[in-house]
Amino acid sequence: MDHFNLIDGELHCENVSLRTIADAVGTPVYVYSRATLERHADAFKAGVAQAGDVHVAFAIKANPNLAVLNVLAKRGLGADVVSEGEMVRALAAGVPPEEIVFSGVGKSKREMVAALDAGIGQFNIESEIEGAELSAIAVARGQKAVCTLRINPDVDARTHAKISTGKSENKFGVPISDALAIYGRLAALPGLKLRGVALHIGSQLLTLDPLEAAFDKVGVLVQELRAAGHEVTHVDLGGGLGVKYKAADDPRMPEEYGAMVARITGNWGVTLMFEPGRVIAANAGVLVTEVIRVKPGVENPFVIVDAAMNDLARPALYDAWHDFEAVQPSGERMVANVVGPVCETGDTFAMARDIDVVAAGDLAIFRSAGAYGATMASFYNSRAMVPEVMVDGDQWAIVADRIPAAATVAAERVPDFLND
Numbered sequence: 001m002d003h004f005n006l007i008d009g010e011l012h013c014e015n016v017s018l019r020t021i022a023d024a025v026g027t028p029v030y031v032y033s034r035a036t037l038e039r040h041a042d043a044f045k046a047g048v049a050q051a052g053d054v055h056v057a058f059a060i061k062a063n064p065n066l067a068v069l070n071v072l073a074k075r076g077l078g079a080d081v082v083s084e085g086e087m088v089r090a091l092a093a094g095v096p097p098e099e100i101v102f103s104g105v106g107k108s109k110r111e112m113v114a115a116l117d118a119g120i121g122q123f124n125i126e127s128e129i130e131g132a133e134l135s136a137i138a139v140a141r142g143q144k145a146v147c148t149l150r151i152n153p154d155v156d157a158r159t160h161a162k163i164s165t166g167k168s169e170n171k172f173g174v175p176i177s178d179a180l181a182i183y184g185r186l187a188a189l190p191g192l193k194l195r196g197v198a199l200h201i202g203s204q205l206l207t208l209d210p211l212e213a214a215f216d217k218v219g220v221l222v223q224e225l226r227a228a229g230h231e232v233t234h235v236d237l238g239g240g241l242g243v244k245y246k247a248a249d250d251p252r253m254p255e256e257y258g259a260m261v262a263r264i265t266g267n268w269g270v271t272l273m274f275e276p277g278r279v280i281a282a283n284a285g286v287l288v289t290e291v292i293r294v295k296p297g298v299e300n301p302f303v304i305v306d307a308a309m310n311d312l313a314r315p316a317l318y319d320a321w322h323d324f325e326a327v328q329p330s331g332e333r334m335v336a337n338v339v340g341p342v343c344e345t346g347d348t349f350a351m352a353r354d355i356d357v358v359a360a361g362d363l364a365i366f367r368s369a370g371a372y373g374a375t376m377a378s379f380y381n382s383r384a385m386v387p388e389v390m391v392d393g394d395q396w397a398i399v400a401d402r403i404p405a406a407a408t409v410a411a412e413r414v415p416d417f418l419n420d
């Protein structure tokens with residue numbers, strides 16, 4: 001059951017008409033459903049609970065909106081962060097510091113200090129040199145940083161190349177063949193409390209086999225680490241579960257994923273951690289847009305909408321598919337190209353797509369836009385930063401303002417020396 005449905009011929013989010021929101025806030029605008037976020041959080045937690053003692057940290061990169069984080073924190077999700085900014089957001093949303101995991105291949109010294117100051121629960125170290133730096137910073141402060149070592153299992157996640165992270169040529173983690181030796185050296189450092197390993201092989205995975213292959217390799221590594229005398233109490237299995245973007249997609253459900261994890265990790269004797277992002281947020285949000293005009297084309301007409309690649313970058317970056325639907329569908333269909341106003345050919349949401357008939361002034365949505373949507377928006381073409389709305393039953397509120405491009409003018413200056 002989805003919370004974006006037709007009621008009396010008009011698309012609603014829960015009980016609120018998307019037209020009501022668009023009329024009040026303008027378009028484009030992201031709209032999130034609290035009920036969907038909660039359902040996804042609960043389903044994921046229940047799925048992985050089959051594997052025993054688990055911690056679930058929402059990957060904030062998928063949707064860092066404070067209201068979204070607030071909903072998920074109340075549902076008992078921690079936070080997986082990759083920058084000081086994400087950490088600040090997690091803390092502001094009420095995530096307990098000990099439930100925050102700091103991932104990322106390029107943590108700066110400043111970020112390490114900030115995270116130690118905040119008392120976060122775990123760093124996922126991505127290289128030996130990063131571990132040595134963190135240890136030195138922690139020692140200087142009289143602290144020990146709780147860590148895992150992120151390994152790169154060299155498994156093909158069979159997803160888009162730009163969001164695949166677990167092949168040996170990808171920048172993430174340490175090669176699994178070196179992991180035992182590096183773990184040993186890092187475990188000996190005075191500023192670290194190394195308690196296990198982490199991995200994340202990629203995003204939008206539609207099958208479980210690559211995850212299973214990677215977890216199998218990690219299971220062997222855990223045995224080797226223990227045989228070498230190391231204590232391994234935690235394994236962070238990352239995120240990556242895919243979602244349904246189009247009818248043909250057949251993602252694996254958290255329940256099936258959890259059963260696989262339970263089967264593979266059953267005898268590891270560790271606390272498992274997870275970092276889901278997309279599976280929680282993607283289908284909890286839509287991007288509402290207005291049709292500016294329909295322009296004839298040689299092959300198909302161009303439906304020019306007021307959302308663009310600066311608001312939803314996924315189609316331009318990954319050729320990603322987002323369903324396009326009229327807010328008040330007439331039942332008639334047309335074949336068209338759906339494009340934004342930005343001056344790039346890549347600002348195209350759909351080519352030769354069978355869509356609801358729409359005309360200038362009509363409202364429409366891009367579905368499955370709650371993850372990696374607003375968070376990847378930019379001011380490109382000096383367009384405004386897209387606003388965000390949260391719906392809860394009959395209630396709704398703006399949870400991120402539209403920031404006009406004019407605000408960026410105020411943040412810039414032309415120095416006097418350019419006037420010489």
Ligand SMILES: Cc1ncc(COP(=O)(O)O)c(C=O)c1O
Pocket residue numbers: 059062080103104165200202203204238239240241275276277278279
């Ligand atoms: C380290 C890490 N953890 C978690 C995630 C979240 O992934 P997903 O949104 O696919 O669940 C990502 C992004 O792929 C990531 O890089």
Ligand SMILES: N[C@@H](CCCC[NH3+])C(=O)O
Pocket residue numbers: 061163203204314318371372
């Ligand atoms: N931004 C990507 C996902 C990146 C995952 C980050 N590790 C997407 O929209 O699909």
